[in-house]
Amino acid sequence: MTAATARLQRTDDSIRSSRLSPHIKALENEAIHIFREVAAEFERPVMLYSVGKDSSVLLHVARKAFWPEPIPFPLLHVDTGWKFSQMIAFRDQTARDLDLDLRVHTNPRGAAEGLSPLKHGSSYFTEVMKTEALRQALDAGRFDAAFGGARRDEDASRSKERIFSFRSPDHRWDARNQRPELWNLYNGRIARGESVRVFPLSNWTELDVWHYIKSEEIPIVDLYFAKRRPFVLRDGMIILAEDERLELWPGEVRQEGSIRFRTLGCFALSGGIFSEAATIDDIIDEITTATVSERQGRAIDRDEAGSMEKKKLEGYF
Amino acid sequence: MSLEADIQQLEPEFEREADPAAQQPEAGRRLRFLVCGSVDDGKSTLIGRLLWDTKSVAEDHRAALIAKGSKQNDLSLPDFGLLLDGLKAEQEQGITIDVAYRYFQTPRRAFIVADTPGHEQYTRNMATGASTADLAVLLVDARAGLLEQTRRHAAIVHLMGIRQVVLAVNKIDLVGYDRAVFDDIELEFRAYAARLGDMAITAIPLSALKGENIVSPARANLEWYSGPTLIEALEAAPAAKSSRLSFRMPIQRVSRPGESFRGYQGTVAAGAVAVGDRVVVAPSGQTVSVARIVTFDGDVPRAEAGAAVTLVFDRKVDTARGDVLTAADATPLAGRDFTATVVTLQPDGLKDGARLWLKAAGRMKRVRVAVDEAYVLAAGHWSKSSALPVNAIGRVRLRFDEEAIFDRFSDCRDTGAFILISPQTNNTVAGGMIADLAQAASDGQEQVTLALPRDLAEFVLGLPAVKARRAEIEVLPDR
Numbered sequence: 001m002t003a004a005t006a007r008l009q010r011t012d013d014s015i016r017s018s019r020l021s022p023h024i025k026a027l028e029n030e031a032i033h034i035f036r037e038v039a040a041e042f043e044r045p046v047m048l049y050s051v052g053k054d055s056s057v058l059l060h061v062a063r064k065a066f067w068p069e070p071i072p073f074p075l076l077h078v079d080t081g082w083k084f085s086q087m088i089a090f091r092d093q094t095a096r097d098l099d100l101d102l103r104v105h106t107n108p109r110g111a112a113e114g115l116s117p118l119k120h121g122s123s124y125f126t127e128v129m130k131t132e133a134l135r136q137a138l139d140a141g142r143f144d145a146a147f148g149g150a151r152r153d154e155d156a157s158r159s160k161e162r163i164f165s166f167r168s169p170d171h172r173w174d175a176r177n178q179r180p181e182l183w184n185l186y187n188g189r190i191a192r193g194e195s196v197r198v199f200p201l202s203n204w205t206e207l208d209v210w211h212y213i214k215s216e217e218i219p220i221v222d223l224y225f226a227k228r229r230p231f232v233l234r235d236g237m238i239i240l241a242e243d244e245r246l247e248l249w250p251g252e253v254r255q256e257g258s259i260r261f262r263t264l265g266c267f268a269l270s271g272g273i274f275s276e277a278a279t280i281d282d283i284i285d286e287i288t289t290a291t292v293s294e295r296q297g298r299a300i301d302r303d304e305a306g307s308m309e310k311k312k313l314e315g316y317f
Numbered sequence: 318m319s320l321e322a323d324i325q326q327l328e329p330e331f332e333r334e335a336d337p338a339a340q341q342p343e344a345g346r347r348l349r350f351l352v353c354g355s356v357d358d359g360k361s362t363l364i365g366r367l368l369w370d371t372k373s374v375a376e377d378h379r380a381a382l383i384a385k386g387s388k389q390n391d392l393s394l395p396d397f398g399l400l401l402d403g404l405k406a407e408q409e410q411g412i413t414i415d416v417a418y419r420y421f422q423t424p425r426r427a428f429i430v431a432d433t434p435g436h437e438q439y440t441r442n443m444a445t446g447a448s449t450a451d452l453a454v455l456l457v458d459a460r461a462g463l464l465e466q467t468r469r470h471a472a473i474v475h476l477m478g479i480r481q482v483v484l485a486v487n488k489i490d491l492v493g494y495d496r497a498v499f500d501d502i503e504l505e506f507r508a509y510a511a512r513l514g515d516m517a518i519t520a521i522p523l524s525a526l527k528g529e530n531i532v533s534p535a536r537a538n539l540e541w542y543s544g545p546t547l548i549e550a551l552e553a554a555p556a557a558k559s560s561r562l563s564f565r566m567p568i569q570r571v572s573r574p575g576e577s578f579r580g581y582q583g584t585v586a587a588g589a590v591a592v593g594d595r596v597v598v599a600p601s602g603q604t605v606s607v608a609r610i611v612t613f614d615g616d617v618p619r620a621e622a623g624a625a626v627t628l629v630f631d632r633k634v635d636t637a638r639g640d641v642l643t644a645a646d647a648t649p650l651a652g653r654d655f656t657a658t659v660v661t662l663q664p665d666g667l668k669d670g671a672r673l674w675l676k677a678a679g680r681m682k683r684v685r686v687a688v689d690e691a692y693v694l695a696a697g698h699w700s701k702s703s704a705l706p707v708n709a710i711g712r713v714r715l716r717f718d719e720e721a722i723f724d725r726f727s728d729c730r731d732t733g734a735f736i737l738i739s740p741q742t743n744n745t746v747a748g749g750m751i752a753d754l755a756q757a758a759s760d761g762q763e764q765v766t767l768a769l770p771r772d773l774a775e776f777v778l779g780l781p782a783v784k785a786r787r788a789e790i791e792v793l794p795d796r
Contacts (some may be wrong), residue, residue: 018664022346023346023427024622025345026346026347028625029584029624029625032584032625033569033625036569036570036582036583036625037569037679039570040569040570040638040679059417063613064612064613065582066572066575066582066612067613067627068580068611069572069573069574069578070574070578074459092744103410152418152420155421158769159417159418159419160415160416160417160418162675175415176415178415180441180445180662180745181449181745182444182445182449182734182745182746182748183449183730183731183732183734183736183748185674185676185678185735185748187736187738187743187745188683189674189738189743189746190743191743202418203418203420203429203534205420205427207422208427245646245679268495287769291387298322
């Protein structure tokens with residue numbers, strides 16, 4: 001089914017659109033403005049597609065920004081080879097359903113070395129399979145602008161990131177010398193080899209993302225919803241035990257319980273939470289009363305102090 | 318207290334119980350505000366307190382803060398600076414380096430706070446934070462009273478077009494909750510603000526450290542105060558007024574997926590547009606009718622300011638990104654010379670005669686900037702100047718090579734604001750606001766710009782007649 005036929009099958013369009021609150025509609029308008037600005041000013045944009053809920057929202061807004069024109073740039077998924085299998089299935093289904101130009105890149109060096117987050121440590125693994133892989137893919141595509149779904153409310157170091165975030169030719173982020181950003185006027189002027197990371201969802205919060213997914217009926221990976229699933233407890237993290245790539249450590253027992261995931265990445269590095277939230281409404285209730293932050297289950301953010309900032313300096317998204 | 322502020326105070330009392338929609342954070346528009354204060358006014362404590370008391374700090378972040386220890390106070394509160402300083406370098410140095418954006422919400426409203434550093438470079442950072450804000454919170458230490466710095470903050474906020482201010486008189490506990498101290502500060506500020514111009518002011522006595530009048534009222538200690546708490550004032554504040562102008566939409570992008578469709582994408586900057594409306598394409602002046610307003614959710618009959626839409630016209634027109642669609646009865650300012658107010662953002666400042674890129678709503682144009690005056694913050698007046706250092710506010714004249722279109726910033730933010738970009742570094746060197754059309758350069762000489770291949774340009778420059786008047790010719794480098 002192509003995007004166009006999917007559209008024809010939908011009804012109730014005016015009702016759907018009026019369901020967005022003024023607040024969410026303003027966020028959507030802002031994101032559309034940013035998408036169009038990049039498409040108009042840059043020669044080779046690309047959209048980073050990580051298959052998570054934020055990427056799903058980003059993709060949806062991108063379609064809205066250009067409709068009835070198809071999205072005028074490719075999507076890029078940096079696949080570490082260790083993503084949840086449900087994510088890969090969802091990614092390929094989405095690409096088929098929406099007729100997307102999706103490119104997938106895996107770092108050949110890491111793949112050849114058989115790099116594993118379980119054996120080689122999450123820090124080194126992330127450096128090679130995510131940061132280095134991303135740099136390879138951006139260089140190979142000669143992309144001058146890369147959209148990402150990051151939000152400023154995710155992490156302290158993100159709260160200072162610009163919507164147009166300048167990167168040197170070696171993809172480095174100079175947090176202390178960012179370009180001033182006033183009004184909705186984004187400076188996209190760069191020299192050859194330099195690039196800009198663009199974050200259309202900068203001003204969204206996790207709650208805004210869920211309200212939007214609900215109102216717009218955006219498909220997301222099933223792992224976000226609570227279900228009885230097998231897991232093991234490792235270093236205080238709830239690791240999904242559905243995958244044959246996971247080897248149990250001595251003393252570890254496979255358990256079963258109602259769990260879900262607030263963020264999705266590599267299955268061995270993304271911890272789940274105990275939850276009964278089986279619908280989007282349940283999830284919104286859960287977040288409204290939540291006492292932990294969204295990235296709390298992420299092993300890679302906890303490696304060392306200022307962890308996210310350090311990775312971003314090196315070119316991580 | 319102004320009439321407007323009185324009305325705002327009553328509003329929450331009526332709405333809180335009665336309106337079920339008000340219980341949902343997404344029911345209203347988000348308010349964007351910035352907090353300005355000097356280093357010791359307690360800005361971090363105030364913002365930290367807002368986040369803490371509205372339960373916007375997640376448990377793992379709370380735990381991490383408490384683990385890092387509480388050296389700031391004896392109320393078993395964490396060091397809010399640690400919560401707010403986003404970069405490792407900042408935590409090591411104990412100062413905020415750059416503008417940070419925080420997100421929190423109450424049952425009535427969602428908020429974005431621009432947290433701007435109060436020390437050096439504050440003009441540039443405040444201007445950045447103020448550019449997207451509806452309201453400013455100005456912090457004053459009750460013990461110190463109104464400082465030079467507070468006046469400067471108020472002046473910058475006003476210059477950036479913000480017309481709503483909350484004067485937060487902090488540390489009121491440290492002056493014994495003395496009403497006379499508060500009244501004096503409020504009076505003095507109102508007198509100063511009146512000189513700046515139109516500004517709605519709500520003054521609130523509070524203690525950020527003790528959490529008095531931030532989210533919870535402080536009836537026991539401040540029984541003489543009957544106004545809103547800080548959060549009530551923020552919940553009731555109207556979002557910045559949208560433009561009074563009739564329809565404006567800068568064309569952001571032309572969409573041509575195939576021969577059969579040609580759409581003009583953009584965000585409505587002012588007024589509204591409806592199917593059947595006749596609109597003017599500036600600067601060419603062609604008139605067209607709007608045949609369709611296309612969105613992903615289906616065609617709509619009408620679009621208002623803020624909406625990102627795609628317009629289809631009744632016929633083909635020659636128009637591109639950077640042109641502005643306007644109501645037929647109210648066209649924008651058009652000309653080659655404009656006056657503007659700018660804020661300088663880079664160490665080199667802004668020199669008279671600088672040739673720069675100007676970016677405004679969908680346009681990137683060459684401009685020459687003549688510096689006329691600098692704002693003397695300490696004295697609160699303008700003085701003649703031919704150069705602006707960094708962190709300065711100045712009045713300039715802009716000269717374009719070809720006709721440009723703008724609105725006055727005071728009429729419409731989206732079509733009156735611009736940034737200046739250095740062609741050498743590609744960095745943003747200034748933010749600016751259009752004041753008006755300027756009288757054309759007074760020498761009365763007509764200028765012509767020729768774009769020629771290098772060899773041809775050299776040939777022309779070598780002609781005897783041209784050579785004789787070489788001093789009057791400016792050669793621009795390749796872009």
